[in-house]
Amino acid sequence: MNQADLPRWATAFALPLLNLFSALLVAAGVIYLLGESPVESLGILINAAVLNPEGLGYTLFYAATFIFTGLSVSVAMQAGLFNIGSEGQMYVGGLGLTLVLLWLDSSLPGWLLIPLAMLGAAVFGAAWAYLPGYLQARRGSHVVVTTIMFNFIAASLMNYVIVSFLIPAGQQNTASRVFADASWLPKLNGILPVLGETPLNISFVLALVALVIYGVVVWRTTWGYQLRATGLNQHAAHYAGISISKTIIVTMMISGALAGLAAVNSVMGSTHYLNLNFPAGAGFIGIAIALMGRQHPVGILLSSILFGALIQGGFDLSLEKANIPPETFIFIQGLIILFCGAMENLYAPALSALLKRKEK
């Protein structure tokens, strides 16, 4: 018995929700064992992440990054590619925009500078994803293993570049210099003052636009059709005249560009300088978001907000409850990936049996 027996609403909503609840139930068990009340903790979390306007601002700020990494993983999954390298691609994308800004931020106005920097991020991210794509398409090396390698190579490379070239003379902090004001992304609290002093900026709006473009391209264009055909059955797609290796390479580059764009929110929208390890696992969270959102724009949006809320609410909760450090939410993220990504069909047989009984 599998998903095919179930109606669309069940696979799209009921199963992910059941899996999500299972993950949260296990998390609640751990919080209980740590000597805290799960119900009270959940209350604090929801209040800090959603109900409080400033908290909501932070939640959406994190979500903007996750939408881009989620889209990065999703677009590759559409072609049947499992891109674990979004983390490294985002990291290198951060370098791309930093180089543009360090070079031009004193001479160009913001309206020209910001798009150029974003282009830099996308190009560097795409370039970093090109080689794993090429190796999969032309040499048959599995993209999962090569992207893991490329994450490590990116980490070493960025460490080298930042420490050797980007730290301003006389500084100790492993980071580049602060960019000029012209490159700082406009904040959304200018339009919505209720959001308070949060780093939420226009890249959230860009993320929403990216979601729409993704939806249209994947389901409404010829290229999107080729992409999905490649993902569903490479041999059939090949016989239909689709160039598999070209689709794989182009898809990986788009995936890398999207991961690179994820750097825009945190680097140009918040810190305003490039620092060591700034992606902080956002690329891996992208995997969770793509799986939970079933590679659908609405699903990606909702799961990005959920993960943003977990990080923001989790941070506040850790301040109030000494036994629940922020790392608890790394554990919960892992549980959600496990239940929603790997055990997605856990409840399918039970749900299917339940529905059959109702029909009779």
Add this chain to the structure above:
Amino acid sequence: MMFDDFQFSSILVSTIRNAPVLMFAAMAGLFAERSGVVDLALEGKMLAAAFVSAAVAFVTKNPWLGIMAGVGISVAIALLQGFVSITQKGNQLVAGIALNIALSGLTFVIAQYFFQQGGRTPDLGEARLFDIVLPGSAAVAGIPFLGWFYTKLIGGHSALVYLAFALIPVVHWVLYHTRFGLRLRAVGENPHAADAAGINVERTRFMAMLCAGVLCSFSGAYLSIVQSGFFLRDMSAGNGYLALTALVFGNWRPLHTALGCLMFGFFAALQVQIEGVVFPGIGKVPGSLIQMIPYVVTVIVLAGLMAKSVAPKAIGQPFVKSR
């Protein structure tokens, strides 16, 4: 530091000491992957075993009890991984990554809860695993080369180092000369054929996960109760993935995989030694660039430029019995 300070002998000794972490994990991965289950969760199992070993060793003041407890937790996780990837037929890559992320968080939270030291365990002190001094070490210690060779390179390591090296021929023998090894390889290459021949595919894969769990726990224990003497957050630091790389590098064969582990151990030792050394004509070589070498080499191998890496055919595919 000048070029003269660059000591090749100490690089070799560190290579021997670095390799076991990778060897145990890579051999664990070898069992899982030869049976057709991708083991991306090596990292998580290592972390969990490192924490539990250190915590139990600290509380009981006995490293052996610590190691046994580490085996228990690592096997439990391997069986959970088996349940997800074998019984539930879930995505094995996703299961592995999920377990790594979950255990990275959980080990910190529990360590913090019990010891309140920023997510690490207290120093193990006496409960660390001691180094074995070979008989007659004192007599040969003064002899040039032989003294170093016998007391530092071959002798003076903990029992786990010897276990790691002893494991290489044992795994080779199990894989190629036993009935279990034959079935394991058959299940990883063509589960349907194996099934038709009367081999229980699911049970064989669970047995493989069991072996993976036991072996992987040693690499965690080695990290915490041999190398550092305490558990630290995320102390596996990518070694699980590196072990997997050694496995790919070694073409899923025990002897070649062990060589891959030694190579990575060598580069890690080189990186530590080379930091700050001024080479004549080259100058300083940054450690982060040395760190990159094993990964770049692996990508070159993967690209088939040096040798072709051939994975077990059924790797990553859940087995669905055909009716």
